[in-house]
Amino acid sequence: MSLFKRSKTTAKGFDWAGLGWLFLFFWYFSGITQLLILLSDTSGFTGFRQAFVMSAVWLAPLLLFPARTRVLAALIGVVLWACSMASLGYFFIYQQEFSQSVIFIMFESNVSEAGEYLTQYFAWWMVAAFLAHTAVGYWLWTRLRPVYLPRGQAMVAAAVIVLAVAGYPLVKQTLRTGSFAGGLEKFENRIEPAVPWQMLVAYRRYGEQLENMQGMLHSASKIAPLRNLKDAMADQPATLVLVIGESTNRQRMSLYGYPRETTPELDKLKDQLSVFDNVITPRPYTIEALQQVLTFADEQNPDLYLSTPSLVSMMKQAGYKTFWITNQQTMTKRNTMLTTFSQQADEQVYLNNNRNQNAAQYDGDVIEPFNKALADSAPRKLIVVHLLGTHMSYQYRYPPTFNKFTDRQGVPAGVRDDQVPTYNSYDNAVLYNDFVVSSLIKDYAKTDPNGFLLYLSDHGEDVFDSAGHDTLGRNEGKPTAPMYTIPFMAWASPKWRESHDWNFAGDLSRPYSSSHLIHTWADLAGLSFDELDRSKSLVSDDFKARPLLIGDPYQTPRKALIDFSLMQPKAPTTAVVQK
Structure with a gap:
């Protein structure tokens, strides 16, 4: 019960600055990469906007348990930081956004190939960039402070945040597509620019598409x-x-x-x-x-x-070694x-x-x-x-x-x-x-x-x-x-x-x-x-x-x-x- 500390402050005295620091901390781990993607003209504004909105969902547990603000923020932050390091590093190397395709390439590559990529693309400035990224994240964490609300108001605020950021969009897309599967796919598109959902959605979709592809390859082999x-x-x-x-x-x-x-x-x-x-x-x-x-x-x-055989299969049957190079x-x-x-x-x-x-x-x-x-x-x-x-x-x-x-x-x-x-x-x-x-x-x-x-x-x-x-x-x-x-x-x-x-x-x-x-x-x-x-x-x-x-x-x-x-x-x- 002590986790829900009641506040005697009025709405006029609500700690908006404290809430702003909390949001900035969570946004930082998704927002920096999306900002770089936007500023470099790698992609448009949509990913930046979606990452901004999704960052708000992490405010809910901190409003419910203000006495554990620093601990909860640290636990969530470590996960977000780790995922952001992966997506940021991938952008540094390829100027692309992390996706399920990356996971496919990772699992298709062996240790030797991975080592070659690391040797070819690694630059020492990346180490400095990662250290700076980590330092800023830590500094933001030191600025965090509890934001107290009366228990009832905290529950309402947390519920509104979760419903607005996740619940309503999922229901809306489900109704629009006519199925939960269709709604979930659209919802995943919405949350994917933000960490850690970027990794989770990418891995789930990788598994789904890999299964489909393996089924097609199995059929083709027959x-x-x-x-x-x-x-x-x-x-x-x-x-x-x-x-x-x-x-x-x-x-x-x-x-x-x-x-x-x-x-x-x-x-x-x-x-x-x-x-x-x-x-x-x-x-x-x-x-x-x-x-x-x-x-x-x-x-x-x-x-x-x-x-019937494909053109590639036909040429393999004729004794050709076949290569497929794609920018799709x-x-x-x-x-x-x-x-x-x-x-x-x-x-x-x-x-x-x-x-x-x-x-x-x-x-x-x-x-x-x-x-x-x-x-x-x-x-x-x-x-x-x-x-x-x-x-x-x-x-x-x-x-x-x-x-x-x-x-x-x-x-x-x-x-x-x-x-x-x-x-x-x-x-x-x-x-x-x-x-x-x-x-x-x-x-x-x-x-x-x-x-x-x-x-x-x-x-x-x-x-x-x-x-x-x-x-x-x-x-x-x-x-x-x-x-x-x-x-x-x-x-x-x-x-x-x-x-x-x-x-x-x-x-x-x-x-x-x-x-x-x-x-x-x-x-x-x-x-x-x-x-x-x-x-x-x-x-x-x-x-x-x-x-x-x-x-x-x-x-x-x-x-x-x-x-x-x-x-x-x-x-x-x-x-x-x-x-």
């Missing part, structure tokens, strides 16, 4: 190999590269006739490239698109990805399928462990591991590079040095003034994507390989491109052409051209869906097997034009698939120049 696979290149060394972009609409690339010079480096390489100008994606979403692009599934047979988020509920594809490869490099997509993450990070994979001694290699590309929020996709487009020059008249910054940031993202893709091509060419590199985007993006549509991003329910028009191009080495027919001048405008990529890839790679359908190969003499189907194949017949040709993309200003 898929029968391709029948009667033959490789025309079986006795020759070869390095093949597949670069998968993200959210890039070819209509915003100068290589495809866009008036702004958004692809100057690829423009310089155009005489060396086979640029296909009539390729579309079947779905405007990454997971749904790649389930078809990387497998034998398509709009009419969407479930074939569950029962590693372990999220949406990206479990992508991680499953990557885990089918022999080696993986995961570069993006941010908690959310709205965070600064540059695709230039893929270049170093790409060159390392090129230098691998395996005679036959497949290297898949998955970019973050021009995914929104576009301002996070490029460094400041690529902030080239800043005014209305070159912006269509129909784009409102308030839309211009977003329109420009997308073009800047395309400009940086041009630098990354062209760098991959150049670095690949320097190795004098025997092989080819193919680049395509998973889907497009409508950034105020369609007249009559005030559209940003993608909406399959209200499709527009820019959501589906994707870049599709290939570069072949001189060695490969010597032994392969690489004259595709008559094929560049063929109507094609990337859902049939695996047939084109196998054809280019010199593979043959019973499941191969050369009429679905973009570069085959047996190619057969088909309706370019788009839409959700799992919808009811009332929302049937539609032919993309019914939606006319805007004509390019100039034609793409081909060799």
